[in-house]
Amino acid sequence: MPRTDGETGKPAAATPATTRAGNSPELRRVLANIRVLVAIVAATEAVSLSAATRPSMMLAVLGYAAWAGWLCWIELNGNRPIRSMLTSWVDAIWILLFAWLAGTQSSLYTLLLLFPVLFAALSFGFVPGLVISLFAAAGAGAELLARDINLGKLSPEIILQPLSILILGPLVAGLARAGVQMNEQISVADRLLGAADPRLGVKRVAETLLRAVSRHFSADLGLLLIWLPGSDARLFRCDRNGRFVELDGELRSALIDALVRLPADVVSVHHHAHVLGRFPLRYTSGFDLVSKTPTNAARTAVQDLAEALDAHSMIAIPICRRGPHPCRLVLESGHRRYRSHDADLLAGIMDQLAPVLENAGLLERLADEAMATERARIGRDLHDNAIQPYLGLKYGIEALARKADTDNPLRTDILALQEVALDELHTLRELVSGMRNGASGGDDALCPALQRQAKRFTELFGIDVTVQCEGNLSIRRKLAAAIFPMVSEALTNIRRHTPAQRAEILVRADGHDYVVEVRNPHDIDSPPEPFVPRSVVERADSVSGCVVVDIRHDGTTALMISIPKST
DSSP, rough: OOSSSSSSSSOOOOOTTTTTTGGGGHHHHHHHHHHHHHHHHHHHHTTOOOTTHHHHHHHHHHHHHHHHHHHHHHHHTTTOOOOOHHHHHHHHHHHHHHHHHGGOOOOOHHTTTHHHHHHHHHHHOOHHHHHHHHHHHHHHHHHHHHHHHHTOOOTTTHHHHHHHHHHHHHHHHHHHHHHHHHHHHHHHHHHHHHHHOOOOOOHHHHHHHHHHHHTTTTTSEEEEEEETTTTTTTTEEEETTTTEEEOOHHHHHHHEEEEEHHOOOOOOOOEEETTTTTEEEEEEEETTTTTOOOOOOHHHHHHHHHHHTTEEEEEEEEEEETSSOOOOEEEEEESSOOOOHHHHHHHHHHHHHHHHHHHHHHHHOOOHEEEEEEHHHHHHHHIIIIIIIHHHHHHHHHHHHHHSTTTTTTHHHHHHHHHHHHHHHHHHHHHHHHHTTTOSSSOOOHHHHHHHHHHHEEEEEOEEEEEEEEEEOOOOHHHHHHHHHHHHHHHHEEEEOOOEEEEEEEEEEEETEEEEEEEEOSSSOOOOOOOHHHHHHHHTTTTTOOEEEEOOOOOOEEEEEEEEETT
């Protein structure tokens, strides 16, 4: 089941959100200022050295101060900041030079080597920080060994100082990475909490979260399964170009079956590559969300899902785990290799955002229940206040029809009026029945209603209106009630603003949308000016739909209304 959306699109470019937190302007400015402080500390220590060592030491310190000042000026100025790993190597080499020039008179310069480790870990991650710490420890040990050999003695400093860097360096790098990840997790979650409003409904919240998370983690494909208590499972997809859609049909069923097999408390990372371009290599790891201990409980299910998605690198995490069916978030990328720290970061972000999804589902369910109750109340009122008077009107017209003889010139009009009253009474009964039952599921109410509307429109205004419905359209009453007035408005516009004597209404299902097309002929030699039917557009916007007016060269004006099936 390979990807179908975005396969031909270009990979999303790395944005500031997708790069490491070390590239944030605030953190780079802090690190630049720390470099200046390191130069000041080095200069203060150089003053306390012997007169013989002080001149060369001060020259080296001034050189580093110029380097640190230049980097600080670039960061504060904000023009083309330097983001190269070489800056940390240059820092380490400068401080090793300080230690060499200072000789045995000061061990402070050796401890200053922890700062390049901190710079590298904060800016580029744990592994670069670890590499810098190993380089610093080796350089410090080599300097002390060379100095003691020149003096003809060996001191404990040869082991103690490099060993301290070797121990403290990875610790500093690990703490820096943990701090950056926590800061990134909080900042991303705060930004999404501000953008995701539960009052907008599950779909809008899912769209906001899935697009933002997919962009932040450079994902080519994002899947979000939301299965909240009291509602059906809903599956959303976002591709690398930001196209968001709610899946349905066989694809939805197959993916949901694969997703629900994933363990409810395990975060998994899967990677698929080819060694030497030929030999396949699959790697799957995971950890328990509660205990953070490694586990392979999800290996089989994750590999099946990765095969279904044709995934190269994938993260799968459970969210909203308090319900009977945990929701799932899956990110897949063909150009970025996800690692355990990416999964840990994503799990932390979604753990803070899970209440937003739960609240959106609760508000949506409460709104549906309130709507069903109100519909039932309105239905009862309509039955008492509308249907009963219509029944009286119907009986009166029938009595009038019996009094009119066959040769009465008004008999034809009376019978036509009787038929209109019967149709209206039938429509009202259908409406009231649906409202009193609180029905909101799919049925075929739209097409019969449009056909009755077309018939009445033809009888009243003499414009021949035909209705064509393609296939089995199971449209929910709520959506049908939103479409019907749009079509009525379109027919009214044809009557008021065109000389057309016929019109066509076509209703079809097109992918993930319902499409209603209202056509009328126009004069080929003098086509109408481009226009926007504002009332129809406003109604379509209220149900997340869109309206397009197509003035065709074959003499047809087509008003096309597209409304998502999931609305």
